Amino acid sequence: MSDTRRKATEDDSQLIEAFSRLETMEIGGFVGIDQVMDPQIKPLDPTMHMAGRALTVRGAMINKGVLDVVQPGDVLVIDTGGDYTTGVWGHLMTMAIRDKGATGVVVDGAVFHSNHLRRLGFPVFARTASSYAGASRIAGGMNVPVRCGGVEVHPGDIVVGDCDGVVVVPKKQAREILLRSQISHEAHHISRRLCEEKGLQFTQLPFIEEQWREKDQLPREKTYVAFVHWLEKVKQSETNEYLEWLRAVADELDVTQ
Numbered sequence: 001m002s003d004t005r006r007k008a009t010e011d012d013s014q015l016i017e018a019f020s021r022l023e024t025m026e027i028g029g030f031v032g033i034d035q036v037m038d039p040q041i042k043p044l045d046p047t048m049h050m051a052g053r054a055l056t057v058r059g060a061m062i063n064k065g066v067l068d069v070v071q072p073g074d075v076l077v078i079d080t081g082g083d084y085t086t087g088v089w090g091h092l093m094t095m096a097i098r099d100k101g102a103t104g105v106v107v108d109g110a111v112f113h114s115n116h117l118r119r120l121g122f123p124v125f126a127r128t129a130s131s132y133a134g135a136s137r138i139a140g141g142m143n144v145p146v147r148c149g150g151v152e153v154h155p156g157d158i159v160v161g162d163c164d165g166v167v168v169v170p171k172k173q174a175r176e177i178l179l180r181s182q183i184s185h186e187a188h189h190i191s192r193r194l195c196e197e198k199g200l201q202f203t204q205l206p207f208i209e210e211q212w213r214e215k216d217q218l219p220r221e222k223t224y225v226a227f228v229h230w231l232e233k234v235k236q237s238e239t240n241e242y243l244e245w246l247r248a249v250a251d252e253l254d255v256t257q
Contacts, residue, residue, distance in 0.1 A: 016073045020051035024164045026184045030177050037149025037166040046163040050104030050123035054157040059140040072101025075159040079146035080109030087112030087130035098122045108148040
């Protein structure tokens with residue numbers, strides 16, 4: 001493994017940990033639809049959740065050399081070149097990368113031994129399962145740009161998956177996207193409690209307070225969509241200021257954090 005990749009694994013562990021606490025819907029609105037994988041790629045079990053850096057694998061390299069390069073925090077992103085019939089990933093390789101510290105697998109194609117994979121509980125996302133196991137029929141490559149679920153994935157991108165799907169965060173935008181997603185997560189958490197504990201209706205939620213609507217010329221609707229659109233264009237200092245206001249609202253209404 002190159003020193004560059006090893007350093008990356010050391011530097012981004014906190015970033016991965018932070019993304020692991022988020023849901024994909026809290027990220028998808030900020031990365032855009034082009035970074036959201038085809039919804040046919042689903043977890044083998046809806047309780048599975050993963051976050052990690054992309055270790056990209058294409059074709060004939062799927063079962064060759066992966067164990068030599070996989071590092072803690074990696075998510076294998078497998079491009080089968082459109083072969084959805086051949087099962088290219090099974091439970092033995094899954095156990096091996098799990099023991100190496102990987103955090104998930106995404107296969108734009110088929111897996112095999114799917115019942116064994118479910119019992120392992122390790123996050124595996126795939127388009128389908130197959131009773132035919134074999135080698136991929138396209139040329140291989142590792143740590144190269146791949147296409148998975150309609151999204152171009154580069155080595156080191158952040159990949160997050162849960163029951164709603166898989167999103168890919170370009171590594172150069174990861175910290176910016178993380179900040180906005182964390183604020184979104186906080187707002188959604190507080191607002192959900194306002195509904196559950198205080199009986200507020202969705203239209204009553206304090207997502208966008210009057211001064212923020214006037215400042216940024218936002219629509220007057222107090223909606224989550226408006227909140228996401230607002231976050232897309234404000235500065236970090238303003239998002240922190242807004243979060244303080246949102247928490248003050250929660251404290252005033254005595255919402256348990």
